[in-house]
Amino acid sequence: xxxxxxxxxxxxxxxxxxxxxxxxxxxxxxxxxxxxxxxxxxxxxxxxxxxxxxxxxxxxxxxxxxxxxxxxxxxxxxxxxxxxxxxxxxxxxxxxxxxxxxxxxxxxxxxxxxxxxxxxxxxxxxxxxxxxxxxxxxxxxxxxxxxxxxxxxxxxxxxxxxxxxxxxxxxxxxxxxxxxxxxxxxxxxxxxxxxxxxxxxxxxxxxxxxxxxxxxxxxxxxxxxxxxxxxxxxxxxxxxxxxxxxxxxxxxxxxxxxxxxxxxxxxxxxxxxxxxxxxxxxxxxxxxxxxxxxxxxxxxxxxxxxxxxxxxxxxxxxxxxxxxxxxxxxxxxxxxxxxxxxxxxxxxxxxxxxxx
Numbered sequence: 086x087x088x089x090x091x092x093x094x095x096x097x098x099x100x101x102x103x104x105x106x107x108x109x110x111x112x113x114x115x116x117x118x119x120x121x122x123x124x125x126x127x128x129x130x131x132x133x134x135x136x137x138x139x140x141x142x143x144x145x146x147x148x149x150x151x152x153x154x155x156x157x158x159x160x161x162x163x164x165x166x167x168x169x170x171x172x173x174x175x176x177x178x179x180x181x182x183x184x185x186x187x188x189x190x191x192x193x194x195x196x197x198x199x200x201x202x203x204x205x206x207x208x209x210x211x212x213x214x215x216x217x218x219x220x221x222x223x224x225x226x227x228x229x230x231x232x233x234x235x236x237x238x239x240x241x242x243x244x245x246x247x248x249x250x251x252x253x254x255x256x257x258x259x260x261x262x263x264x265x266x267x268x269x270x271x272x273x274x275x276x277x278x279x280x281x282x283x284x285x286x287x288x289x290x291x292x293x294x295x296x297x298x299x300x301x302x303x304x305x306x307x308x309x310x311x312x313x314x315x316x317x318x319x320x321x322x323x324x325x326x327x328x329x330x331x332x333x334x335x336x337x338x339x340x341x342x343x344x345x346x347x348x349x350x351x352x353x354x355x356x357x358x359x360x361x362x363x364x365x366x367x368x369x370x371x372x373x374x375x376x377x378x379x380x381x382x383x384x385x386x387x388x389x390x391x392x393x394x395x396x397x398x399x400x401x402x403x404x405x406x407x408x409x410x411x412x413x414x415x416x417x418x419x420x421x422x423x424x425x426x427x428x429x430x431x432x433x434x435x436x437x438x439x440x441x
Contacts, residue, residue, distance in 0.1 A: 352437065
């Protein structure tokens with residue numbers, strides 16, 4: 086009786102799947118039409134603002150039982166697949182393969198995109214500036230380790246714009262050719278992941294040799310050749326280098342995120358729920374930082390981040406990296422920026438992009 090009831094329900098599911106497939110293919114045909122128009126008009130194939138609007142609209146009309154976060158994951162997967170049907174997007178990221186930058190690029194652009202590793206962050210910027218790739222993706226900060234200073238330095242010199250961001254939850258894995266965790270005598274990884282797994286290592290491997298590498302991916306490559314060794318790296322590295330996962334999610338802090346920025350030669354579009362990033366330096370006078378922050382309060386602009394670092398051009402001169410809510414063309418934002426200019430030596434809009 087129960088089997089009969091299950092079969093009846095499955096028949097309904099099969100009918101829904103058939104209709105779903107039909108609608109998906111109809112969507113692809115429409116996407117192909119848009120692709121032709123974009124090709125002739127030289128328009129961008131990646132539109133994070135439009136994608137955000139689609140997802141938010143569907144979340145608003147969703148009545149369940151499908152949860153909003155699950156709906157977002159499903160729709161975003163469909164969007165990524167359709168996006169690369171229009172034209173495979175070329176993306177540069179900080180390599181090598183198997184790093185968290187690689188994982189962020191895959192998560193943002195999908196497996197169908199042409200994803201190119203680079204030697205450093207500067208090369209990511211150069212490839213985008215020269216239009217050898219369509220976009221770049223660079224790390225800007227980690228919730229534990231803080232700001233990525235080299236990315237800030239590149240924004241000072243570059244005219245590239247931020248058009249999207251991705252918040253990647255960082256999970257670390259113990260990878261090895263060995264099948265038994267008791268055989269591990271050496272652990273390889275980048276300094277930051279080693280620091281992020283310090284308590285795990287001390288508790289489980291008090292006597293092993295710890296060896297730093299230039300990247301988590303380099304660590305994974307090394308342990309393929311070395312007996313009784315393990316690497317701390319991403320799950321992608323396990324797949325790429327055919328390694329066993331001896332332990333999962335070994336990071337000490339479960340709230341470990343890295344924020345990545347997508348960079349382009351053009352500004353992104355407004356969604357109505359955006360964030361803007363700017364850089365500025367201030368005049369060397371008493372109360373200068375206070376004065377430059379007053380306009381944010383005056384025009385009710387919500388500051389979400391402020392970070393400073395030396396400019397490297399003049400002793401004791403600092404540049405500030407600031408995130409705030411709003412799109413750069415909105416009137417209250419324009420008023421704020423205009424008053425900021427009165428107290429700043431230098432100010433630069435890095436971009437406005439959908440808030441996540």
